[in-house]
Amino acid sequence: MLEIKNIFKTFNAGTVNEKQALRGVSLSIADGEFVTVIGGNGAGKSTLMNAVAGTYPVDEGSIVIGDVDVTHLPEHKRAKYIGRVFQDPMMGTAATMQIEENLALAKRRGKRRTLRIGISKAEREEYRELLKILDLGLEDRLTAKVGLLSGGQRQALTLLMASLVRPKLLLLDEHTAALDPKTAAKVLEATQKIVERDNLTTLMITHNMKDAITYGNRLIMMYEGRIVIDVSGEEKKNLTVPQLLELFSKVSGSDEADDKLLLS
Amino acid sequence: MFANFLNALPGAVSQGLIWGIMAIGVYITYRILDLSDLTVDGSICTGGVTFVVLFSSGMNIWLAMLIAMVAGALTGLVTGLLHTLCGIPAILAGILTQLGLWSVNLAIMGMKANVSINVIDKEMLNKLLVSLRFVQDVAKGDRPFWQHPIFVVGVFTLVIIAALYWFFGREVGCGLRATGSNPNMARAQGINTDVNKVIGLMLANALVALSGALLAQYQSYADINMGRGAIVIGLAAVIIGEVVFSKIFRNFALKLLAVSIGAIIYYVVIQAVLSFTSINSNYLKLISAVVVAIFLAVPYWKGKYTHVKVTKGGSSHA
Ligand SMILES: Nc1ncnc2c1ncn2[C@@H]1O[C@H](COP(=O)(O)OP(=O)(O)OP(=O)(O)O)[C@@H](O)[C@H]1O
Ligand SMILES: [Mg+2]
Numbered sequence: 005m006l007e008i009k010n011i012f013k014t015f016n017a018g019t020v021n022e023k024q025a026l027r028g029v030s031l032s033i034a035d036g037e038f039v040t041v042i043g044g045n046g047a048g049k050s051t052l053m054n055a056v057a058g059t060y061p062v063d064e065g066s067i068v069i070g071d072v073d074v075t076h077l078p079e080h081k082r083a084k085y086i087g088r089v090f091q092d093p094m095m096g097t098a099a100t101m102q103i104e105e106n107l108a109l110a111k112r113r114g115k116r117r118t119l120r121i122g123i124s125k126a127e128r129e130e131y132r133e134l135l136k137i138l139d140l141g142l143e144d145r146l147t148a149k150v151g152l153l154s155g156g157q158r159q160a161l162t163l164l165m166a167s168l169v170r171p172k173l174l175l176l177d178e179h180t181a182a183l184d185p186k187t188a189a190k191v192l193e194a195t196q197k198i199v200e201r202d203n204l205t206t207l208m209i210t211h212n213m214k215d216a217i218t219y220g221n222r223l224i225m226m227y228e229g230r231i232v233i234d235v236s237g238e239e240k241k242n243l244t245v246p247q248l249l250e251l252f253s254k255v256s257g258s259d260e261a262d263d264k265l266l267l268s
Numbered sequence: 269m270f271a272n273f274l275n276a277l278p279g280a281v282s283q284g285l286i287w288g289i290m291a292i293g294v295y296i297t298y299r300i301l302d303l304s305d306l307t308v309d310g311s312i313c314t315g316g317v318t319f320v321v322l323f324s325s326g327m328n329i330w331l332a333m334l335i336a337m338v339a340g341a342l343t344g345l346v347t348g349l350l351h352t353l354c355g356i357p358a359i360l361a362g363i364l365t366q367l368g369l370w371s372v373n374l375a376i377m378g379m380k381a382n383v384s385i386n387v388i389d390k391e392m393l394n395k396l397l398v399s400l401r402f403v404q405d406v407a408k409g410d411r412p413f414w415q416h417p418i419f420v421v422g423v424f425t426l427v428i429i430a431a432l433y434w435f436f437g438r439e440v441g442c443g444l445r446a447t448g449s450n451p452n453m454a455r456a457q458g459i460n461t462d463v464n465k466v467i468g469l470m471l472a473n474a475l476v477a478l479s480g481a482l483l484a485q486y487q488s489y490a491d492i493n494m495g496r497g498a499i500v501i502g503l504a505a506v507i508i509g510e511v512v513f514s515k516i517f518r519n520f521a522l523k524l525l526a527v528s529i530g531a532i533i534y535y536v537v538i539q540a541v542l543s544f545t546s547i548n549s550n551y552l553k554l555i556s557a558v559v560v561a562i563f564l565a566v567p568y569w570k571g572k573y574t575h576v577k578v579t580k581g582g583s584s585h586a
Binding site: 078086098 | 437439440441442443445446448449450452453454456457459460461
């Protein structure tokens with residue numbers, strides 16, 4: 005479903021701030037796979053996701069989603085295939101627009117926008133039903149401005165928007181990191197529900213090793229712009245946090261793992 | 269003095285309504301797209317001179333106004349392309365266009381500083397949709413009330429508000445609003461934010477140019493300086509409208525109406541200042557600038573000292 009071949013990304017090339025964020029990342033994800041991504045701060049996780057989403061172009065390598073080579077497509081064209089939830093709860097929704105308007109925008113992701121009505125009556129009913137999945141009481145606040153919602157509510161709404169039109173690929177960038185533990189758990193639960201319901205191919209970044217092991221059926225770890233660990237199947241299921249830490253020290257050749265990886 | 273003010277009131281309201289159309293254009297860029305577009309100082313003049321030149325040459329008045337609007341849309345296109353295609357910050361892009369338009373506007377007038385409509389010619393006068401003279405004519409009973417500029421421009425305003433209300437409720441219009449509200453989110457939903465910004469700037473400046481065309485008719489001439497400080501009047505109208513009506517006008521159409529009324533209030537206040545004080549009218553621009561600066565600062569101060577902050581998505585908020 006996703007075929008990343010040897011991508012490189014350097015920020016501020018040729019300046020003192022030069023930063024090689026991706027150094028030859030290759031990754032092949034099969035249809036329906038749910039991959040969790042871990043790694044220390046600055047390992048390149050977000051950069052990888054942004055490269056796939058097209059936030060910026062890569063310097064080298066190619067990215068293919070399904071059978072479409074998206075390497076040179078702008079972000080808004082790739083949106084047709086990708087559903088995203090950002091690390092920052094403010095990023096994924098339009099604060100000055102209503103909940104239902106945000107959903108209606110997501111409903112039209114990847115379609116040509118015409119002079120047809122922006123949101124129909126039938127849609128409203130659909131959204132009301134869908135919002136119930138989140139269990140946050142948003143179904144009764146369809147016309148509330150999104151700016152009035154809490155970070156957790158906004159993140160949950162963004163998740164719903166990302167999956168409103170079935171994406172070929174769902175990208176979640178630490179989407180629960182900014183939330184309090186209770187809300188985070190709720191949003192993660194909703195994530196699991198939606199991914200299973202629609203059998204979505206998913207890439208989820210997390211700083212929580214336990215979550216990384218619990219969720220999904222494959223786990224990768226990044227370190228200094230490379231993928232250094234890639235486990236799946238039974239091996240991943242039986243993984244424990246200490247094992248993972250040990251594995252990391254081995255590949256990275258250091259035992260700074262404890263400091264670098266935020267643990268739960 | 270008071271009689272003086274009352275006499276001038278219909279004129280002030282007419283002018284306010286005309287400038288209100290420009291202010292609605294400013295609202296589209298400033299509030300909906302979250303862009304500060306300084307093209308307007310130039311494009312209102314472009315609308316005015318284009319209209320006068322075409323109309324004076326015998327063109328049908330509606331066609332002349334339409335072409336003036338197209339000219340305005342083109343100025344928005346230039347600013348939009350400078351901003352999106354060339355990566356120039358929106359404010360600077362607008363300033364560049366505005367500067368360039370100074371020459372273009374002169375060229376449209378055949379390198380003259382002003383052009384006028386020959387309103388001594390009764391036939392010409394009667395073709396106009398609005399004119400300062402009609403204000404007096406209606407008062408004297410020489411013309412029916414529906415030729416009063418307040419009525420004519422009022423109808424224009426309502427039609428424009430209705431059209432915009434319709435447009436911004438459509439898929440494309442919602443995409444435009446999302447672009448202004450949170451460009452990151454918009455792109456993630458497959459919206460081409462660059463194209464939307466250009467469309468918004470074109471739409472806004474078309475309205476600004478229409479306002480220029482109406483203003484030129486009203487005063488029966490257009491000159492190279494007619495747009496100077498227009499952006500400030502536009503912002504003043506937007507802000508006055510919001511300050512006065514934000515509590516009661518929630519609906520989008522009403523918000524646009526508030527902008528128009530804001531422009532009227534602005535002109536009535538200016539008229540009052542002129543009628544009741546002996547201030548030199550050359551100080552009006554200074555007064556306008558100060559008043560707008562204060563109105564822009566008040567929300568900021570409020571937020572700073574009362575710690576009520578509304579969270580807004582995205583990163584680029586001017
Ligand atoms: N737009 C950018 N401009 C310059 N440098 C950047 C940019 N984005 C990321 N970087 C740098 O690239 C490196 C990788 O960053 P990235 O955001 O991918 O890390 P991450 O693994 O997501 O870390 P975190 O867990 O902190 O979110 C970092 O050193 C970062 O400073
Ligand atoms: Mg990150």
